[in-house]
Amino acid sequence: MELRHLRYFVAVAEELHFTRAAKRLHIEQPPLSQQIQALEAELGAALFQRSKRRVALTEAGQRFLVRARDILAETAQAADEARRVARGELGELRIGFSSSLPFTSLLPRVLHDYRQACPHVTLTLREMFTVDQLEALRTGALDIGLVRFRGTEPTADLILREIRQDPLLLVVNATDPLASRRDVALAELKERGFIVYPRGTGTSLTQLVRQLCLAAGFEPLVAQEAREVMAQIGFVAAGLGVAILPAPFECVRLEGVRYVPIRDSGAHLSLGVAVRREHGSALIDGFLHHLLTVD
Helix, strand or coil, X not given: CCHXXXXXXXXXXXXXXXXXXXXXXXXXXXXXHHHHHHHHHHHCCCCEEECCCCEEXXXXXXXXXXXXXXXXXXXXXXXXXXXXXXXXXXXXXXXXXXXXXXXXXXXXHHHHHHHHHCCCEEEEEEECCHHHHHHXXXXXXXXXXXXXXXXXXXXCCEEEEEEEEEEEEEEEECCCHHHHCCCECHHHHCCCEEEEXXXXXXXXXXXXXXXXXXXXXCCCEEEEECCCHHHHHHHHHCCCCEEEEEHHHHHXXXXXXXXXXXXXXXXXXXXXXXEECCCCCHHHHHHHHHHHHCC
């Protein structure tokens, strides 16, 4: 049984006239009659009562009409959904993002604009460290990663494109003499204790800070570890040490904390978007277009 047989049957059932149904279907009447007879033979049931005066549905035909309409409607819906998926208008996108993204205007603006343009795409968002995002992209657990990176991450199987660079800021207690400075050199922090992410958390920031400190002539002294940025800033307010964070976190205005620019060369962290190199997805391409063209 083919879909065209169902369309032929529905046309005849609705017109109850073979000639009018043939005209509606843009075919000749004899082939239409032959197709309906072939359908009845395949089903082993008469669908129409025929006479010279009228054509009427049998009881089997009435029941078959309900199901035939349902099948044709579902087929049309499936075809429409397939076309919308191919255009990037329907489906699900799994997006990872670094913890600093919600503190920028970029992520809220991109998500808002994309939702307006593609309201039928489901967005599943996951806050993740960069290393975890890259691994999830490789395994297919993520479609898009919004990552922090230093430019040295392995990307042979991924495309990693820089969106912008955010300067690093020294987060210091308000009572610290450095709190009133216009900027600071990392060499001045040689004797300070640093509040950092725990080892193995997968953030690029810890490695970058260590590299910058080594370039300034010292190994950073770890005074406290904290997995969450808010905890790091809170520990600075408590006087447990200093922290170095990307500039978007400056909007966290905790009493007793100040943010001071770092003037060392290379004291910035890139924000980028990562996808699988051969993703072949119109959904991903559509989101990337919105992301990379946002004002």
